[in-house]
Amino acid sequence: MRTWSLSFEDCNELDDRIYKLRVVNCIASTGRCMSGKVAKTLATMTVTRPRIVPNKYFTSHVAKDVWSLTNEAAAAAANNANNSGRELINLGQGFFSYSPPKFAISEAQKAVDIPLVNQYSPTRGRPSLIQSLIKLYSPFYNTQLKPENVTVTTGANEGILASLMGIINPGDEVIVFEPFFDQYIPNIELLGGKVVYVPINPPKGIDERVVKGTEWTIDYEQFANSITGKTKAVIINTPHNPIGKVFTREELTTIGNICVKNNVVIISDEVYEHLYFTDSFSRIATLSPEIGQLTLSVGSAGKSFAATGWRIGWVVSLNPELLSYVAKAHTRICFSSPSPLQEAVANSINDALEINYFEQMRQEYTRKYEIFTSVFDELGLPYTVPEGTYFILVDFSKVKIPEDYPYPEELSDKAKDFRISHWLINELGVVAIPPTEFYIKEHEKAAENLLRFAVCKDDQYLEKAVERLRLLKKFL
Numbered sequence: 043m044r045t046w047s048l049s050f051e052d053c054n055e056l057d058d059r060i061y062k063l064r065v066v067n068c069i070a071s072t073g074r075c076m077s078g079k080v081a082k083t084l085a086t087m088t089v090t091r092p093r094i095v096p097n098k099y100f101t102s103h104v105a106k107d108v109w110s111l112t113n114e115a116a117a118a119a120a121n122n123a124n125n126s127g128r129e130l131i132n133l134g135q136g137f138f139s140y141s142p143p144k145f146a147i148s149e150a151q152k153a154v155d156i157p158l159v160n161q162y163s164p165t166r167g168r169p170s171l172i173q174s175l176i177k178l179y180s181p182f183y184n185t186q187l188k189p190e191n192v193t194v195t196t197g198a199n200e201g202i203l204a205s206l207m208g209i210i211n212p213g214d215e216v217i218v219f220e221p222f223f224d225q226y227i228p229n230i231e232l233l234g235g236k237v238v239y240v241p242i243n244p245p246k247g248i249d250e251r252v253v254k255g256t257e258w259t260i261d262y263e264q265f266a267n268s269i270t271g272k273t274k275a276v277i278i279n280t281p282h283n284p285i286g287k288v289f290t291r292e293e294l295t296t297i298g299n300i301c302v303k304n305n306v307v308i309i310s311d312e313v314y315e316h317l318y319f320t321d322s323f324s325r326i327a328t329l330s331p332e333i334g335q336l337t338l339s340v341g342s343a344g345k346s347f348a349a350t351g352w353r354i355g356w357v358v359s360l361n362p363e364l365l366s367y368v369a370k371a372h373t374r375i376c377f378s379s380p381s382p383l384q385e386a387v388a389n390s391i392n393d394a395l396e397i398n399y400f401e402q403m404r405q406e407y408t409r410k411y412e413i414f415t416s417v418f419d420e421l422g423l424p425y426t427v428p429e430g431t432y433f434i435l436v437d438f439s440k441v442k443i444p445e446d447y448p449y450p451e452e453l454s455d456k457a458k459d460f461r462i463s464h465w466l467i468n469e470l471g472v473v474a475i476p477p478t479e480f481y482i483k484e485h486e487k488a489a490e491n492l493l494r495f496a497v498c499k500d501d502q503y504l505e506k507a508v509e510r511l512r513l514l515k516k517f518l
C-alpha cells in the first residue's frame with residue numbers, strides 16, 4: 043500500500059483559534075515527491091488550534107532573553123545606513139569563531155566510524171571518558187579519583203541542572219552570587235527552589251580606572267547572614283562569567299568554611315577552568331576534606347576544546363553519595379549524553395595532556411586580550427582586567443550617546459546598558475552583551491554602564507574589532 047506524508051508551511055492565521063495550512067509537499071512512501079523539487083501549493087486545510095497551557099513558569103517569565111534580543115537587534119542593524127557595506131563584528135554570545143583543535147576534530151571523525159560508539163552510552167558516561175577525566179583531575183585533587191567520583195552530562199548546563207535537581211526540594215533556598223550566569227535562575231525556580239542573591243560588589247571608581255578582578259568582592263558577613271534553615275546550596279562560578287574574576291584560595295576557603303559550618307552544598311561552576319591567566323587556579327573542592335565532601339564541581343568540554351556545540355560536560359565530586367543524586371537526575375533528564383562526542387572528548391583529553399594543549403590555549407588567550415584591550419587603553423575606557431574566561435567587562439560611562447537616540451519599545455523597561463548595546467550595534471556595527479541581564483532588577487544599577495565582550499575569536503577578527511571600536515573616539 044502506498045502512503046503519503048504531507049508537509050506544511052505558511053501558517054496563515056484566521057483568528058487565534060483557527061489557522062490555515064498550505065500543503066507544499068507530498069512525499070510517497072516510495073520516496074517519490076509529488077510536487078517535485080519546487081514547493082507549490084497542493085491544497086489548503088483549516089485546522090483548529092489546540093489550547094495548550096504551558097508550565098506557569100514560562101507564562102510568568104515572558105520577557106525575551108538577552109541572547110534573542112541582542113541577536114535580533116544585530117540582524118536588524120546589519121544593513122542600516124551605518125552598517126551597510128561593512129561586516130558586523132559580533133563579540134556578543136560566547137561562541138568560538140574558529141574550529142576546535144585539529145586533534146579534537148580528528149577524534150570526533152574517528153569516533154563516528156566505530157559502529158557501537160553510535161549507540162547509547164552508560165548513563166554515568168562512557169568508561170573511556172570517565173578514565174580520561176580521572177586522569178585529568180586526579181593530580182588537581184591530589185588523590186586517585188575513582189569512577190564513582192565522576193559523572194558525564196550533556197554540557198555543563200545539564201550538569202548544573204542535574205546537580206540542582208538531585209538535591210533541591212520545593213521551598214529549598216539556593217544562594218547565587220550576582221552577577222550570575224542567567225541559566226542558574228530558571229534551573230532553580232523550575233524545581234520550586236527559591237533564589238537568594240548575594241552581590242559581588244564592583245570596585246569603587248570602576249568608571250574611571252582599569253580595575254582588577256580581585257577588587258570585585260563579596261561581603262562574607264552578608265553571605266553568612268543570607269543562609270537560613272532552608273538554604274540547601276550555593277552556586278559559585280570561577281573563573282567568573284561575566285566579570286573575568288578568578289576567586290583566590292582565601293576567598294574560596296572563606297566561602298567553603300561558611301558552607302561547611304551550615305551544611306550547604308557547593309555547586310562550583312568551573313567551565314572556564316583552563317582559561318585562567320593568574321599564577322594558579324584554585325578549586326574549592328580541594329581546599330579541605332570537609333569542603334570536598336560538600337562540593338560538586340562542574341566542567342565543560344565545550345569551553346575546553348572550542349566545541350560548544352558538542353554538549354559534553356561533567357560533574358566531579360569527592361563525595362560519591364552526593365554525586366549519585368546528580369547521576370540519578372541526569373538519568374531522568376536525558377538518560378545519557380552523545381556517545382561519539384563522549385568518545386571524542388575522552389581521546390581529546392588524552393591528546394591535550396600529551397601536548398600541553400591547555401597551557402598553549404592560555405598563552406593564546408593572553409595574546410587575544412592584549413590585542414583587544416589595546417583599543418580601550420588607547421581610548422581611555424576603563425575595564426576589568428580579565429583574570430580568566432574569554433570575556434571582558436568594559437565601562438562605557440565616558441561614551442557620549444545622544445540623549446534623543448531612538449530605541450525600540452522593548453528596551454523601555456531595560457537598564458541603560460541595553461540601550462548602550464543597541465547604540466553600539468547600530469552606530470558601530472559591534473555586538474556586545476548588556477550585563478544587567480546577569481542581575482535582578484533591584485541591583486542592575488551596578489552594571490548599567492558596562493558591556494561584556496567575548497574574545498573567543500580568531501586574532502584577525504579581534505584586530506578588525508579593534509579598528510571598528512577606534513570609531514568610539516568621536517563620541518568621547
Ligand SMILES: Cc1ncc(COP(=O)(O)O)c(C=O)c1O
Pocket residue numbers: 136196197198199200223279283311313341342343344345350353354355
Ligand atoms: C558560567 C557558565 N556556566 C555554564 C555554561 C554552560 O556550559 P555548556 O555549554 O557546557 O553547557 C556557560 C556557557 O556559556 C557559562 O558561561
